[in-house]
Amino acid sequence: MTALIAVLLLLAAGIWFGATADAVAEAAVAGHPVRAALTSPFRRAALMLSRQAIATEHPDRLNRLLAPACYLVLAAAGLSVIPFAPGMAVTDIATGLVLWGACEALVVVVVFLNGWSANAPLPLIGGYRYVAIGLPAMLISMFVLIGAALPAQSLGVGAVVESQRVLINAVRQPLGLPLFLLLGLSITLRGPFDYGDSADLAGGTHAEASGAHRLLWRAAKLAMLTAFSAMAATVFLGGYLGTVLPGPAWLVLKTALVMLVLVAITHLVARVPPARMLTWLWTVLLPLSFVDLVWAGLEAMR
Amino acid sequence: MTLTAILLVAAALIGIGLYGALSQQSFVMLMMGLELILNGVLLIAVGFWSLGLGGPPRGQLLAIVVMAVMAIEMAVGFALVTAVYRKRQADTTEGLETMKH
Amino acid sequence: MTLSDIAFWLFSAGAVWTAWRVFRTDSMVRASFALMLSFFCVAAILLLLSAPYLGIATIFMMAVEMMVMALFMVMFMMNPAGLNPMMMVHQHKVSIGAGVAAFAGLGAAALLTDLPHHAVAAGKPVIRDLGTELLGGSMLIFETAGITLLATMVATVVLSSRSGRFGAADEGSRPPGLEPGGKPAGRAPERDSDHSHHAEHGG
Amino acid sequence: MAMKALARIAMRAPIPVFVATGRGWLGPCRKLAASADIAVVANIRQAAILIVAGEPRDEDRDALRRLHDQMPHPRATAWWGTRPFAEADSALEVSATDDPGPLLRRAFAALLARVRESEPDWLPDDPPNPWRGEGDHGQGGKGMMGGTPYGRPMAMTADDLRDGLALDSFSFTVGPFYPSLPPGLALELVLQGDIIQSARIVRPPLDPGKGAADACRSMIVGRMLHLLELDALARRCEAVPVDDRDAVAALRRRIGASGAMRAIPDGLGRIAGADARTRFTRMVAALGDAEASSFAGPGGRLVDLLPGLEWSEAMLVINSFSHRDLVALAPREVEPEEHREGHGT
Numbered sequence: 048m049t050a051l052i053a054v055l056l057l058l059a060a061g062i063w064f065g066a067t068a069d070a071v072a073e074a075a076v077a078g079h080p081v082r083a084a085l086t087s088p089f090r091r092a093a094l095m096l097s098r099q100a101i102a103t104e105h106p107d108r109l110n111r112l113l114a115p116a117c118y119l120v121l122a123a124a125g126l127s128v129i130p131f132a133p134g135m136a137v138t139d140i141a142t143g144l145v146l147w148g149a150c151e152a153l154v155v156v157v158v159f160l161n162g163w164s165a166n167a168p169l170p171l172i173g174g175y176r177y178v179a180i181g182l183p184a185m186l187i188s189m190f191v192l193i194g195a196a197l198p199a200q201s202l203g204v205g206a207v208v209e210s211q212r213v214l215i216n217a218v219r220q221p222l223g224l225p226l227f228l229l230l231g232l233s234i235t236l237r238g239p240f241d242y243g244d245s246a247d248l249a250g251g252t253h254a255e256a257s258g259a260h261r262l263l264w265r266a267a268k269l270a271m272l273t274a275f276s277a278m279a280a281t282v283f284l285g286g287y288l289g290t291v292l293p294g295p296a297w298l299v300l301k302t303a304l305v306m307l308v309l310v311a312i313t314h315l316v317a318r319v320p321p322a323r324m325l326t327w328l329w330t331v332l333l334p335l336s337f338v339d340l341v342w343a344g345l346e347a348m349r
Numbered sequence: 350m351t352l353t354a355i356l357l358v359a360a361a362l363i364g365i366g367l368y369g370a371l372s373q374q375s376f377v378m379l380m381m382g383l384e385l386i387l388n389g390v391l392l393i394a395v396g397f398w399s400l401g402l403g404g405p406p407r408g409q410l411l412a413i414v415v416m417a418v419m420a421i422e423m424a425v426g427f428a429l430v431t432a433v434y435r436k437r438q439a440d441t442t443e444g445l446e447t448m449k450h
Numbered sequence: 451m452t453l454s455d456i457a458f459w460l461f462s463a464g465a466v467w468t469a470w471r472v473f474r475t476d477s478m479v480r481a482s483f484a485l486m487l488s489f490f491c492v493a494a495i496l497l498l499l500s501a502p503y504l505g506i507a508t509i510f511m512m513a514v515e516m517m518v519m520a521l522f523m524v525m526f527m528m529n530p531a532g533l534n535p536m537m538m539v540h541q542h543k544v545s546i547g548a549g550v551a552a553f554a555g556l557g558a559a560a561l562l563t564d565l566p567h568h569a570v571a572a573g574k575p576v577i578r579d580l581g582t583e584l585l586g587g588s589m590l591i592f593e594t595a596g597i598t599l600l601a602t603m604v605a606t607v608v609l610s611s612r613s614g615r616f617g618a619a620d621e622g623s624r625p626p627g628l629e630p631g632g633k634p635a636g637r638a639p640e641r642d643s644d645h646s647h648h649a650e651h652g653g
Numbered sequence: 654m655a656m657k658a659l660a661r662i663a664m665r666a667p668i669p670v671f672v673a674t675g676r677g678w679l680g681p682c683r684k685l686a687a688s689a690d691i692a693v694v695a696n697i698r699q700a701a702i703l704i705v706a707g708e709p710r711d712e713d714r715d716a717l718r719r720l721h722d723q724m725p726h727p728r729a730t731a732w733w734g735t736r737p738f739a740e741a742d743s744a745l746e747v748s749a750t751d752d753p754g755p756l757l758r759r760a761f762a763a764l765l766a767r768v769r770e771s772e773p774d775w776l777p778d779d780p781p782n783p784w785r786g787e788g789d790h791g792q793g794g795k796g797m798m799g800g801t802p803y804g805r806p807m808a809m810t811a812d813d814l815r816d817g818l819a820l821d822s823f824s825f826t827v828g829p830f831y832p833s834l835p836p837g838l839a840l841e842l843v844l845q846g847d848i849i850q851s852a853r854i855v856r857p858p859l860d861p862g863k864g865a866a867d868a869c870r871s872m873i874v875g876r877m878l879h880l881l882e883l884d885a886l887a888r889r890c891e892a893v894p895v896d897d898r899d900a901v902a903a904l905r906r907r908i909g910a911s912g913a914m915r916a917i918p919d920g921l922g923r924i925a926g927a928d929a930r931t932r933f934t935r936m937v938a939a940l941g942d943a944e945a946s947s948f949a950g951p952g953g954r955l956v957d958l959l960p961g962l963e964w965s966e967a968m969l970v971i972n973s974f975s976h977r978d979l980v981a982l983a984p985r986e987v988e989p990e991e992h993r994e995g996h997g998t
Contacts, residue, residue, distance in 0.1 A: 076885035076907075078892065079689045090666035094701075097656070097663045097765055099725035101698060105533065107477065141577055145506045152513035156483070159517060163479055163524075166531065168825055172847050172964060178521055182514065202503075202577070238882055246879045247833050247965040249696045257698040257725040317916040318882035320966045321847075350458040350498065352567070356560030358462040358495075360553050362488070365469045368549030373473070374538040377522050381485050384515075385469050391508070392492050397566075399499035404570035406583035410591060412504050413584070416511060417595040421602045423515055427522055428606035435612065435818055438810060440526040441538065525820055529808075612817045 050137045053295065054126050057302070061273025062266050063088065064303060068310045069269075076314050092262055100258035107164035114161035115263040121157065122270035125150040129277050130205045132287050132294040143204035144192050147278055151188060154234045154271065155181040158243045161264065162252035173251025176321050177243030181233055183328040184240065188230035190336040191223050194343030195282045208286040217283040219346060222339035224283040226332065231275040231309055235268050238313030242321050276305035355396035362389035374441040376430045383422060391415045454498050461498070465491035476532025478523035486516035500570050503577045660765040667692035668761045671700035671724070673717055674836040675707025675735065676859045679976075680868040681749075682706050686875075687892035688754060695832035695879065697723045701764060702745075702757055703730045710837070712856060713829050714738070718775045720830050727764040727771035731757060740775045813845040814961045822850060829856045833880060833968045835873070835979055842959075849967050852959040857985045861976040869976045871895065874908075874936055876972045880965065881913050893940070901941035908937055922962075922970030924953050929973035936975065955982040 066088035074084035102108075128143035130136040140146065155178055162174020196202050198219065199210035207216075217224045232240035236251075244251040253264045280286060280301035287294030319327075362385055369382025391412055398408025430440065437444055468488040472481045489512035496505035524530045539545070570576065584592045612618055627633055669692050674682050685704070686693045694700050697720055709717050718738070721730060730741055734749030745760050747753040763769035808821035828839030837859030843850040861869050871890055878887035886907060893904050908914075914937075917930040927935075955974075959967050974982060 073885040073888075077888040079888075083689075087666070090662055093659050093662035094666040094669070094765075097659050098701070098727070101723075101725050107480070107531065110480075110483075140502060142502050142506050145503065145510060149506055149510040149513060152510050152517075156486070156513055156517050159520065160479075160483070163520075168823065172844075175521070175524075176847060176964075178517060182517070185514075241882050245965065246695060246882060246884065247968045249832060250698075254696055255698060261699070314883070314885045315911055317878075317911045317913040319916045320918060320963060320969065322963050322966070323918050350455050352565045353560050354458070354462070355495070355499075356565075357557050358465065360556035360560060361466045362469055362492075363556060364549040364553030365466070365473070367552045368545045369473045371548055372539040372542050372545035374540055375527065377478070377519065377526060378473070378481065378538070381472055381481065381519070384485060385472070385488065388465075388469070388489055388492055392495065395496050395499050395501050395504060399501060399570050401566040401568060403568035404500075404574055404576060404579070406579040407588065409501065409504060409576065409580040410583055410588050412501070413580075414591070414595060416508070417599060420511070420515070421598060423518070424602050424606045425609075427518070428609035430522065430526065431610035431818070434526065434820075435610075438819065443540070618817065 050131060050135050051127075053131050053135075054123060054129075054137055057277065057299065058123060058126060058270050058273055060299075061276070061302070061306070062269040065269040065272045065306055065310070066092075066265075068307060069313070072310050072314045095257075095262035095265075096259055098258040100260040101255070103165050103167055103255050106166045107160075109164075110160045111164035111260075114157050114164060115260070115267050118154065118157045118161075118264070118267035119270050121150045121153050122267065122274040125271070125274040126277055128204050129281050129298070130208060130287060131298055133209075134205065136205065139203075139205065141201065141203045144196055144202045144207070144282075147204075148185075148189050148192065150274075151185045151230065151234055155185065158236065158252055162243065165252075165255040167255050169248040169250075169254045170252045173243045173245065173248045173254070177236070177252065180240065180242040180321060180324055180328065183325070183333065184230050184233040187226055187328070187332055187336045190333075190340050191226045191230075192282065194220055194223055194336075194340045197343045197347040204281060204286075207282055208288060211285040211288060215283065215285040215288075220283075220339055220343045222335060222342065224279065226336055226339060227279055227283065228305075228309065228312075229332065231272070231279060231305075232312065234275060235272045235309070237268075237272070237309060239316045239318045240324075241318060242324070245318070272306060272309065273302065276309065277302045279305045350400075352396055352400040355392060355400070359389040359392040359396065362386075362392065374443060376426070376433075376440055376442065379442065380423065380426045383426075384419060387415060387419050387422070458495060458498055461491045461494045464488075465495070478527050478530040478532065479520050480532075482516050482520035482523055485519070486512050489516070500572075500574075500576060503580060657766075660767075664762045664765050668702060668757050669694045669700050670702045670704050670731075670757065671697045671720075671830075672704045672706055673709065673720065673830050674859070675705070675709055676837075677861070678707035678734070679836070679861055679872060681733070683868045683872055683891060685753070686888070690754060691757065693891075697830075698725060700724055701728060701761060703728070704733055704753065704757075705730060705735055706733045707749075708735045710829075710856070710859075713837070716829055716839070721772070722774045722776055722778075727767070727769075729760050729764055729769065729772055731760070738775070741772070743770070743772075811843070811845070811850070813848065813850060815845065815848050820845060826855055833876060834971060835859075835876075835976055838971070838979070838983060840959075844964075847964040849959050849962050849964070852956045852967075854956060854983045854986045857983050858976060858979050860980055866975075870936055870940055873972055873975065874933075874940060877933055877936075877969065878908070878913060880968050880972060881911075881916055883911055883913065886911060886913075890940075895941040898941065905937055905940065917969055917973075918966070921966055922958050922973060924958060929970050932973040936973070953982060955979070 067085060070084040070087045071081055073079075074081045074087075102111075125147050127137035128140070128146050130139070136143075138146065158177045158181065159174040162170040162172075162177070165171075195207055195216050198216075199206040201207070210216075211219075229240065232238060233242075236242075236244045242251075244253055248254060250256075253261060256264055277298065280298060284301045284305070285297075286301070287298045289297035292300075318324075366382045366385030366387075366389060369385060370379055371382070373379045373382060394408065394411045394415060398404060398412070402408060433445065434440055439445060465488050468484045468491065471484040472488070475481050475484065490509055493505045493508035493512070496508060667690055670685075671694055672682050672685065685691055685706075697703070701724075703721055703724055705717065718740075721728075729745060730737070731745040731747055731753055732741070733747045733753055737744035737746065745756060747756055760769060764771065808823060810819050811822035812819050813822070822843050822845050824841065824843040826839060826841045828834050829837050831839075834840070835858045837856060839854075839856040841853040841855050843852075871893060875887040875891040878884075878890055886904075889907070890904060893900055895901065914930055914934050917933060919930060920928050922929040955971065958970055962970060971979070
């Protein structure tokens with residue numbers, strides 16, 4: 048029960064923190080006043096709530112509702128496997144990493160459905176394109192996660208944390224965290240990996256969304272950012288491990304750190320066209336994830 | 350939750366799958382029927398493993414093999430659909446009266 | 451009736467109902483994802499059957515597979531959203547008969563057979579068992595599955611790519627002669643007279 | 654009560670506006686974009702106020718009406734330096750020389766407080782083709798392929814350039830108010846997936862007019878940065894004071910550090926010896942340099958450059974040209990035919 052409350056609290060705090068970090072980074076890069084940006088997420092949310100949520104002509108109504116809602120649920124499900132302290136996780140199962148992998152795979156489905164359901168050309172192109180990029184990005188992350196599971200000799204997230212008592216995985220498997228961060232950008236539709244909701248498609252899968260619908264989609268993206276960051280912090284940065292402070296505090300701090308890194312990348316790094324990214328994914332990044340896996344295996348046998 | 354109940358559910362899935370595989374004109378829908386049959390088979394395999402035979406490790410192996418078969422069926426199926434479409438612009442079974450060219 | 455019994459019947463009803471919806475919805479994308487939900491319900495039953503790895507792996511795999519399925523649907527169907535209602539079936543009565551017969555036959559077999567009763571002991575390390583089996587006694591089977599998947603990958607690329615060994619696939623390939631300048635080794639492809647275009651499948 | 658509190662918070666947000674830029678209005682529109690109080694949005698679905706800046710072309714009037722009707726309620730339209738349409742009741746009028754900021758702020762607050770009434774649609778909300786009731790399944794035609802469900806003709810197969818699979822092609826019109834295209838440009842594109850099979854100029858881009866080179870350049874670089882998903886940097890670029898050398902130099906460094914140049918594939922949209930990356934690099938180098946001559950007279954046609962490109966590559970190619978070059982590359986095509994639809998967002 049405590050773990051469930053912790054998950055919901057972390058999710059809510061993460062949405063707020065992510066929105067604020069985004070607004071501040073945007074203002075800093077754009078040269079706008081940073082102070083006003085601190086509170087702007089509330090104003091923008093209020094604005095979205097007070098506008099009409101437009102229905103397109105003959106949409107797939109069920110999926111139009113389900114897509115953002117499921118995105119949010121997936122973020123919560125992903126977060127539920129993360130231990131806040133030894134043994135303190137909502138779903139404390141031996142196959143936590145596989146469950147997280149299933150959440151990743153379902154994000155692709157949800158984003159596609161969001162693009163599909165509007166019954167409009169630009170969102171559909173966004174959805175299609177996202178599937179092409181999202182699936183290989185997910186493959187890469189699976190290899191990286193298997194690499195992290197090797198020293199723990201378990202697919203349970205708790206065991207993966209415990210295996211980092213001596214040395215965190217970010218150091219032990221130096222390729223792991225950077226490759227995993229790419230997935231984070233991809234499943235949260237951010238910056239250099241924003242192929243679903245991109246500007247060239249006037250907003251891609253949510254181009255036709257307005258009002259509360261738009262707010263829900265944006266909140267779901269930030270929730271997924273939180274869940275992903277917590278996962279990266281747990282699997283590669285030792286999660287709740289740390290001295291002086293209590294375990295949950297360490298987890299929150301590390302999660303915030305990963306979120307800030309992702310937000311910074313979002314606003315500072317350009318995105319390449321999808322065809323080029325697809326080539327890089329299959330010819331450079333996927334082989335790199337194999338290297339990471341071999342590295343992890345050799346290191347674990349040492 | 351008895352083994353009989355599980356087998357009945359699996360039989361229903363296989364029945365619906367067989368109906369789909371036989372009745373659908375579109376290749377992709379036909380493949381959905383095949384997938385449903387395999388879905389039933391998966392359920393039967395794990396049902397026997399879990400409730401009938403006391404969890405022998407090889408039972409799970411069989412389930413893994415069923416999953417591999419599903420993946421292969423999908424991949425080869427789509428490749429064939431693409432090849433046929435490229436050659437004949439056909440995406441339904443009626444488009445194929447002959448296997449030549 | 452325990453909690454897991456109730457869950458089992460709920461998921462069973464879900465699996466069968468969504469499986470039925472696959473062939474009853476006009477929208478091809480909805481059909482794909484209905485099939486995905488059917489698999490998820492079965493996956494949940496697998497979890498109840500104390501097969502945690504298999505259950506979650508099924509969810510993982512089917513999410514990806516059905517995503518690809520939906521893409522192919524949108525690609526190949528000219529009416530993927532079912533905005534134009536349709537019914538693309540053949541030998542409908544025979545198929546219904548076959549489906550019912552399969553259900554009746556298998557169901558009768560399940561009801562009439564004396565089935566073994568020996569449930570998995572609680573606390574049995576099933577995931578560890580699976581791992582040691584895959585990479586121990588049955589490693590050859592596991593490796594064979596791996597090699598088969600690799601062969602599948604090669605085969606799909608060969609089948610679906612446009613550029614063939616003897617020219618573009620859609621132009622009809624013709625192997626070169628056995629000796630330089632000789633007669634082509636294969637039969638010359640006949641020009642297809644009737645390309646069956648979309649327009650032919652009338653409702 | 655809760656709604657009132659919500660509206661009070663929402664009123665303090667930057668005003669989301671969508672700008673329909675008219676001929677010769679790039680400079681003023683750029684000033685508007687530079688204001689921190691106003692958020693120029695790239696999608697009409699996010700906007701609360703549509704700003705019609707300058708007289709729209711006669712042929713764009715219908716597209717403008719459609720654009721207006723896509724805006725969510727509560728909404729308003731501001732007419733900046735132009736006369737409102739006859740159907741626009743209680744229009745907000747701003748004279749060409751005034752700063753619209755204060756008026757927009759008042760109108761925005763009134764809209765959210767429900768003091769000002771939201772504008773009704775300008776066009777009837779009917780499906781383009783009635784279709785229910787005919788055919789086997791009521792689809793309005795014979796067989797599965799007949800009819801035009803919801804006024805859209807069924808997809809038909811066509812040859813394609815990428816892999817020869819010849820699947821269904823899809824044709825639609827973008828512009829003249831599409832945010833990733835220069836103002837005024839409308840293209841009719843035939844797509845296979847996201848690959849452009851053919852392109853036709855429906856409306857040429859607006860002539861920027863004399864003396865707008867600076868505004869143009871920073872707007873184009875801004876659009877390119879948007880396309881490269883660098884929204885914040887794009888906003889900085891649109892607002893940069895072009896006569897402040899340090900600010901421009903800092904901006905240039907930021908753009909370089911983001912990898913924006915290297916993100917554009919080599920050899921994309923090559924014409925007269927320069928590709929999109931080269932043109933973009935030159936344009937960034939010329940920021941704040943009013944004297945820099947644009948890469949004039951490339952010779953050739955835009956519609957010949959686009960086929961075979963993927964959507965976002967095509968957008969990069971189109972926006973790598975200066976407005977003046979684009980006017981030369983995309984001349985008005987002589988074709989009296991009436992066009993079906995303009996996608997405004």
